[in-house]
Amino acid sequence: xxxxxxxxxxxxxxxxxxxxxxxxxxxxxxxxxxxxxxxxxxxxxxxxxxxxxxxxxxxxxxxxxxxxxxxxxxxxxxxxxxxxxxxxxxxxxxxx
Amino acid sequence: xxxxxxxxxxxxxxxxxxxxxxxxxxxxxxxxxxxxxxxxxxxxxxxxxxxxxxxxxxxxxxxxxxxxxxxxxxxxxxxxxxxxxxxxxxxxxxxxxxxxxxxxxxxxxxxxxxxxxxxxxxxxxxxxxxxxxxxxxxxxxxxxxxxxxxxxxxxxxxxxxxxxxxxxxxxxxxxxxxxxxxxxxxxxxxxxxxxxxxxxxxxxxxxxxxxxxxxxxxxxxxxxxxxxxxxxxxxxxxxxxxxxxxxxxxxxxxxxxxxxxxxxxxxxxxxxxxxxxxxxxxxxxxxxxxxxxxxxxxxxxxxxxxxxxxxxxxxxxxxxxxxxxxxxxxxxxxxxxxxxxxxxxxxxxxxxxxxxxxxxxxxxxxxxxxxxxxxxxxxxxxxxxxxxxxxxxxxxxxxxxxxxxxxxxxxxxxxxxxxxxxxxxxxxxxxxxxxxxxxxxxxxxxxxxxxxxxxxxxxxxxxxxxxxxxxxxxxxxxxxxxxxxx
Numbered sequence: 169x170x171x172x173x174x175x176x177x178x179x180x181x182x183x184x185x186x187x188x189x190x191x192x193x194x195x196x197x198x199x200x201x202x203x204x205x206x207x208x209x210x211x212x213x214x215x216x217x218x219x220x221x222x223x224x225x226x227x228x229x230x231x232x233x234x235x236x237x238x239x240x241x242x243x244x245x246x247x248x249x250x251x252x253x254x255x256x257x258x259x260x261x262x263x264x
Numbered sequence: 265x266x267x268x269x270x271x272x273x274x275x276x277x278x279x280x281x282x283x284x285x286x287x288x289x290x291x292x293x294x295x296x297x298x299x300x301x302x303x304x305x306x307x308x309x310x311x312x313x314x315x316x317x318x319x320x321x322x323x324x325x326x327x328x329x330x331x332x333x334x335x336x337x338x339x340x341x342x343x344x345x346x347x348x349x350x351x352x353x354x355x356x357x358x359x360x361x362x363x364x365x366x367x368x369x370x371x372x373x374x375x376x377x378x379x380x381x382x383x384x385x386x387x388x389x390x391x392x393x394x395x396x397x398x399x400x401x402x403x404x405x406x407x408x409x410x411x412x413x414x415x416x417x418x419x420x421x422x423x424x425x426x427x428x429x430x431x432x433x434x435x436x437x438x439x440x441x442x443x444x445x446x447x448x449x450x451x452x453x454x455x456x457x458x459x460x461x462x463x464x465x466x467x468x469x470x471x472x473x474x475x476x477x478x479x480x481x482x483x484x485x486x487x488x489x490x491x492x493x494x495x496x497x498x499x500x501x502x503x504x505x506x507x508x509x510x511x512x513x514x515x516x517x518x519x520x521x522x523x524x525x526x527x528x529x530x531x532x533x534x535x536x537x538x539x540x541x542x543x544x545x546x547x548x549x550x551x552x553x554x555x556x557x558x559x560x561x562x563x564x565x566x567x568x569x570x571x572x573x574x575x576x577x578x579x580x581x582x583x584x585x586x587x588x589x590x591x592x593x594x595x596x597x598x599x600x601x602x603x604x605x606x607x608x609x610x611x612x613x614x615x616x617x618x619x620x621x622x623x624x625x626x627x628x629x630x631x632x633x634x635x636x637x638x639x640x641x642x643x644x645x646x647x648x649x650x651x652x653x654x655x656x657x658x659x660x661x662x663x664x665x666x667x668x669x670x671x672x673x674x675x676x677x678x679x680x681x682x683x684x685x686x687x688x689x690x691x692x693x694x695x696x697x698x699x700x701x702x703x704x705x706x707x708x709x710x711x712x713x714x715x716x717x718x719x720x721x722x723x724x725x726x727x728x729x730x731x732x733x734x735x736x737x738x739x740x741x742x743x744x745x746x747x748x749x750x
Contacts, residue, residue, distance in 0.1 A: 173452075175420075197423040214665075
């Protein structure tokens with residue numbers, strides 16, 4: 169089962185909140201990369217089919233990475249850089 | 265909404281082309297407003313350059329020139345805004361073009377310190393919004409875990425992560441696929457298999473161009489050859505002559521199935537990275553109703569432009585892969601050239617100055633043409649329904665946002681939809697969140713084929729503002745966290 173792993177240790181880390189859980193992230197990362205590392209395969213649900221909505225392009229084109237960031241819904245997670253204290257909410261809860 | 269002071273030029277996109285254009289214009293004294301929707305400059309190839317150029321790793325080479333290019337961000341007459349999302353753009357058509365603003369951009373500043381909608385006017389507009397992955401259609405292509413190889417590259421560059429622990433399969437063709445394979449392996453990731461979707465005999469078809477390509481750009485060809493060798497040597501299972509590709513799973517991809525050499529192969533797969541080349545991102549150029557031309561070899565529309573980037577609108581230039589796929593080196597050259605042409609048009613560079621500076625750029629661009637033509641032939645885009653035959657039309661999505669299948673698109677054509685916009689009206693294809701970005705190219709090709717018309721005549725989806733979905737609260741200038749910000 170594919171897992172996303174850092175290929176080297178980070179000099180600095182910061183803490184964000186994902187679906188209620190405190191998680192570690194790196195400066196420069198996006199919300200999308202953090203979610204992928206945590207094991208989220210999809211971040212939300214398609215409003216049309218109810219099926220899983222997942223990132224495909226990681227560059228702001230596919231709109232598959234939408235989630236709520238700091239209270240704003242419909243944010244493209246791949247364009248949102250994490251900062252200390254960023255609060256992320258998805259429609260898909262992943263067990264910690 | 266904040267109306268900014270007018271600028272000489274607005275540049276949309278701070279990748280290699282946009283940075284180069286900004287530099288050459290700023291050097292002639294023009295004021296430049298440089299916008300990029302990402303939180304950092306560099307576009308895709310120079311993603312996260314501030315971190316990547318400090319590394320000695322195998323990827324450092326692709327960042328050659330990034331540091332120098334980004335030095336332009338601190339030039340006094342370049343005002344750079346990151347997290348700037350263009351929402352709308354319009355052009356005036358004034359007869360006196362020398363001083364009055366010709367282009368107006370409405371954009372959202374998403375920077376946390378000063379979020380809000382802005383309006384900027386300028387005498388000229390340079391669009392350098394680059395490229396995107398070509399959509400590849402097959403059953404299950406929209407399952408979670410199916411991404412473009414560019415996405416895997418972005419993840420590696422953005423956060424230093426590689427996919428590992430099995431289940432990683434790459435499928436497609438092209439230098440970027442091979443590069444991604446190399447980068448995954450170099451950084452300790454795993455790849456189980458490569459599904460080579462390239463046409464059999466592609467090399468033979470491209471062979472006549474090889475010699476000229478080698479002479480014009482030996483580095484490019486050598487890079488490709490070494491990548492191919494590295495892939496074979498790495499022990500990754502390599503499959504060719506693939507038919508009937510399918511991604512299988514419920515909540516996410518679990519297996520990839522295909523037929524080859526007369527047998528069915530089923531591979532465990534939880535990450536399928538797909539690639540069939542890149543195509544120009546034409547959202548903004550379409551929004552502006554510029555003329556576009558269908559490029560047969562690249563099977564994609566690009567804005568019609570002169571050699572130095574001026575489009576069918578006299579105040580708009582395009583540069584970089586958004587003007588036609590040619591790679592990062594050419595993007596920089598074209599960016600510089602477009603910047604010089606803008607400067608000449610706006611009167612901050614005289615004709616002889618332009619000729620002196622532009623001539624070597626044009627020569628360097630032309631030198632790379634044979635190599636590009638060779639690559640275009642070698643990796644000719646797959647037919648749009650190569651892996652979406654009649655038997656799987658019902659299961660293959662063209663529009664992922666609105667879940668419109670290939671069967672539904674054909675049905676709409678059968679009912680009289682003569683172009684992409686009529687298909688959109690009949691099926692909602694292109695009406696979803698991505699606003700036709702992911703389905704547009706495929707839709708044009710499918711409709712052209714189905715109606716027996718040329719893609720140039722079939723046309724493309726009409727693009728309307730806002731260019732990206734926007735919160736009403738942003739339009740109303742309401743800041744939710746205003747009261748609680750210390």
